[in-house]
Amino acid sequence: MTIKLNHIHEFTGTIELLTGLHIGSGNNEMHIGGTDSPVIKHPHTNQPYIPGSSLKGKMRSLLEWESGKVSSENPLGFADALSDGKNGVAGLILQLFGGAPSSDSKFETLMQEIGPGRLAFWDCPLEESWVQKINEQNYLLTEVKMENAIDRIKSVAIWPRTMERVPAGARFDFRLTFREHEGDDQQKLKARLLRGFQLLEMTGIGGSVSRGYGKIKFTALSLGEDDWVPQIRPRQKAATA
Secondary structure, three states: OOOOEEEEEEEEEEEEEOOOEOOEOOOOOOOOOOOOEOEOEOOOOOOEEEOHHHHHHHHHHHHHHHHOOOOOOOOOOHHHHOOOOOOOHHHHHHHHHOOOOOOOHHHHHHHHHHOOOOEEEOOEEEOHHHHHHHHHOOOOOOEEEEEEEEOOOOOOEEEEEEEEEEOOOOEEEEEEEEEEEOOOOHHHHHHHHHHHHHHHHHHOOOOOHHHOOOOEEEEEEEEOOEEOHHHHOOOOOOOOO
16 A cells, blocks of 8 residues: 655634643753743743743643543544544544554554654744744743642641743744645644644643643634634524524
8 A cells, every 4th residue: 555645734813811831841950949840941042932842741641531542541543443443533533643553463454544643842932023023022032930739737838849841822824734645634634733723722731731821822823814713612502583
């Protein structure tokens, strides 16, 4: 079986933060006056950004949970798609995000039909116009938030810690490429991707989402001339008397 690449589509848009965002840098060094948990920053500009891997991982996880096929700590694989085939719910997720190859011969045909992952999520830098506005107002690109735990018996704050966040209102340039292969069901694949955007808006990204971090909104999201924002947040019909 051969696979032919017909086209590469590009989604572009803006991610706007509705609440503070924390995506950790994994920096374990201690700095005097520093925060306990800094956000990830570009090593040259020192500006925070959203890694493409954070968006891809969260979207895939949400779509897998919604599929009802999650049964272990591992991502969905070809075994999960074997019964429903290429265009079943698991097969569509594997087409979008890719799957770990298997040496088991019973998956050989399915792996050839599904092929490589169609999506590429690019790192999202801060929007230049937003950075310029913040610099003109002499504001900082990040904020530091103090958090602590509460002693349930004494009702006092314990274990204070500082969390660095990108503040609400920040805007990031978003870009995603979508490979179209010959024989793909484009309507079904784009419907799954659209659902992924909706789930990201509903649940948020990054750390501490359960404490109100990471709420986002996609704006000006488009595929060429096709505006996807109304599809993410369709207008509610007015109630009739």
